[in-house]
Amino acid sequence: MKDRNFLIAVTVVIPVKNEELNIGRCLAKLKRFEKVVVVDSGSTDSTKQIVDEHGVEFISFSWDGNYPKKRNWMLINYEFKTRWVLFLDADEVVSDEFCDELSRALANTEVEGFWLNFTNYFLGRPLRFGVPQKKLALFRVGSAYYERIDEHRWSNLDMEVHEHPILNRKAxxxxxxxxxxxxxxxxxxxDRHQDYAKWEVKRYMSIDWSKDTTHLTDRQKFKYKNIGKWWYPWFYFIYSYFVRLGILDGFPGFSYAFYKTWYFFMIRNLMAENKVKS
Known part of the structure; x- marks a missing residue:
């Protein structure tokens, strides 16, 4: 338990907008970190009041529709006092086990970043199976920035959602x-996945495969090369529900696989519609 006697030298950055249902639970588990910052996009609920009650720094952010979005804006403009930054969403909650492992890892590492693993909850229950959720959301300050995509307001998403941090060294x-x-x-x-789908279509159309695409992960390359094909949504469902054993998660597992399959069908249909219009 020695690790718990010291603050973890990491700045946790939490981008938010109207997160009164989630932010308190998230902040309550971050007492072991040296610094926590909430970056808010004009919340109209009690998000700021809850943040203030936890004594956490609160920064207001207003997006002008151009680069940078919220996470890159913080990386470019904020004066970090720690060497490491961890990006969390308001609905993500760390455990003591996570903090213990993180503290040990940072004490003796030469890597520039870390992939993080997540347990998704759907319909109130944890999903133990299906496609695992992983994100590169922890890295040394200055070693990575999220992909620069000049989208010119494809959507109202003012935060990097599907953009991936570009890290030049192994994580x-x-x-x-x-x-x-x-x-x-x-x-x-x-509602959220409708916005994501519209963004994904514009993102797909912006990729120039004749240029350098090494910054894309293998998963991104596979997705964007195949996302417009008729079989891709069915591939996702079969892979998630049967191959990755989502079926063992019962009704929530089926529902999650179903909605994600619907999401990929929506992307494909939007792509087809755009082709007709052009």
Missing amino acids: GEIRSKIDHLDFRGIEKFI
Whole structure:
């Protein structure tokens, strides 16, 4: 338990907008970190009040529709006092096990960043199977920035969602999982994925495969090369529900695989519609 006697020398950055249902639970588990900063996009609920109650730094952010979005804006403009930065969403909750492993890893490492693992919750239950969620969300300050995509307001998403941090050196991995506890309901899930789908279509159309695409991960390359094909949504469902054993998660596992399959069908249909219009 020695690791818990010292603050972890990491700045945690949490981008938010109207996260009163999630932010308190997230902040309550971050007492072991040296610095926590909440970056807000004009919340109209009680998000700021909750942040103030936790004594955490609060920064207002207003996006002008151009580069940079919220996470890169912080990386470019904020004066970090720690060597490491961890980006969390308001609905992500760390555990003592995660903090213990992270503290040990940072004490003796030459890597520039770490992949993080997550446990998704859907319909109020943890998903133990299906496609695993991983993100490169922890890295040394100055060693990585999120992909620069000059999107000219493809959507109102003012935060990097599918953009990936570009790290030039090999990353490590923290195996202890972070809980992804989004309890805002199916309606919000659908609304959010409609916005994501519109963004994905524009992103797909912007990729020039004749130029350097080494900054894309293998998963991104596979997705964007095949996302417009008729079989891709069915491939995702079969892979997630059967190959990755999502079927063992019961009804929530089926529902999650179903909605993600619907999401990829929506992307394909939007792509087909755009071709007709052009």
